[in-house]
Amino acid sequence: MSLFICPVCRKELFEVDKSLKCVNGHSFDKSSAGDVFLLRTSKGIHGDSREMVRARHDFLERGFYAPLRDSLSRLAVECVGEGHVNYLDAGCGTGYYTEGVARALMERGETSVVGIDISKDAVKTSAKRLKTSELATASVYDLPIADNTIDIITNVFSPMAETEFARVMKSGSTLLYVVPASRHLYSMKSVLYENPYENEEGAVEYDGFKLMGSQPVDSSATLSGEELSSLFAMTPYFWTTSKDGAERLSALDSLKVEFSFIIYIYKRI
Ligand SMILES: C[S@@+](CC[C@H](N)C(=O)[O-])C[C@H]1O[C@@H](n2cnc3c(N)ncnc32)[C@H](O)[C@@H]1O
Ligand SMILES: [Zn+2]
Incomplete structure (x- = not known):
């Protein structure tokens, strides 16, 4: 089943x-990759485009966000109990984090893995790397998952659908919610914008959940021009940056960039 x-x-x-x-x-x-289309309507909704999916995949495969994947995997193992675990990655994108967390959970014990994303291209990329998992094109706001079945959800930079998450989660289960911290990519934003802003930080309380804590994950790297282009193309800044800003970035041979995330740990009450 x-x-x-x-x-x-x-x-x-x-x-x-x-x-x-x-x-x-x-x-x-x-599909031949193994994923399935479970969206009831695709009218008016779209996730990441094929180009964004490719840029995200190219960038993530270079390993710059491995510290986040490792921290998320470690936390996931710490948060689940013994016995069989049902794991959902909500807004799984290219499956980079899904794969890391799934591997860690499977090393711990029996685990069923499901990933959903509203972008068909993203789901296909995930399905190719996650042969033993179930992948579907679906929305976080209308999950094709029964009530009270999930032991752990990860949500990495994807829309927060707390009502749907609460519905599918078992009591006592875990939600790991990853958001960018205030200085995430700040040096790149300083090149793109005249007046760069810091991301707002602050934990949010959600009905049906108890916030148990948070974990910062910080690192930095000097990126080549090509790596900077992939990073830029997978961010929302790609769509909001002026031509001048984009040209300033593409003129650079390299740039030191800081990667800064917060993992919020919620328990389903
Ligand atoms: C910033 S990306 C993060 C993807 C992945 N978690 C990662 O970090 O590599 C946001 C993802 O949310 C997906 N998305 C946007 N709206 C969605 C929705 N309503 N339901 C499911 N996924 C959605 C996009 O298609 C995209 O893959
Ligand atoms: Zn039916």
Whole structure:
């Protein structure tokens, strides 16, 4: 049986001949990469474009965010109990963090892994690297997952859908929510903008959750011009930067950039 449920009638889904099917005859074909499309409507919503997915993949594979992946994986193992674990990466993107956390959880014990993202291109990239996990194109605001089934969620820079997360999470389960810290990418922003701003920081309380703590993850690296371009193309700044700002960045041969994140640890009450 799949951890996904039918997005139409909410019944369980079973794998039959490379499709997921429910008892009411709704059927969802798996792609050759193994992912499945479970969005009820794709009208008016879109996630990362193919170009952004490629830039994110290129940049992440160079390992600059490995400290975040390692901290997230360590925390995930510390937060789950013994026995079988159902793990969801909500807004999984290219699956970079999903893979690290899944590997750490599997080394600990039996684990089922599901990843969802609203970008079909991102989900396909995830499916290619996560052969034993279930991947679906779906929205965090309408998860194709039954109530009270998930032991741990990771959400890395993706939209926070606390009501849906609370619905699918078991009581006592964990949400690891990653956001950029105030100085994240500040030197790059200083090149792009005349008046760069720091990201706002501060923990938020969500209904149905208790904030247990937070962990900063900081590192820095000197990036080549090519690495800077990949980084720029995977950020929202790509869409909001003036031509002048973008040209200033592309003229650089290298730049020291700081990577600065906060992992918030929430327990489902
Ligand atoms: C900044 S990216 C982070 C991706 C991944 N967690 C990572 O850090 O590599 C944000 C992701 O959220 C996805 N996204 C945006 N809106 C979404 C929604 N409503 N439901 C699910 N995913 C969404 C985008 O497609 C994108 O892959
Ligand atoms: Zn159905």
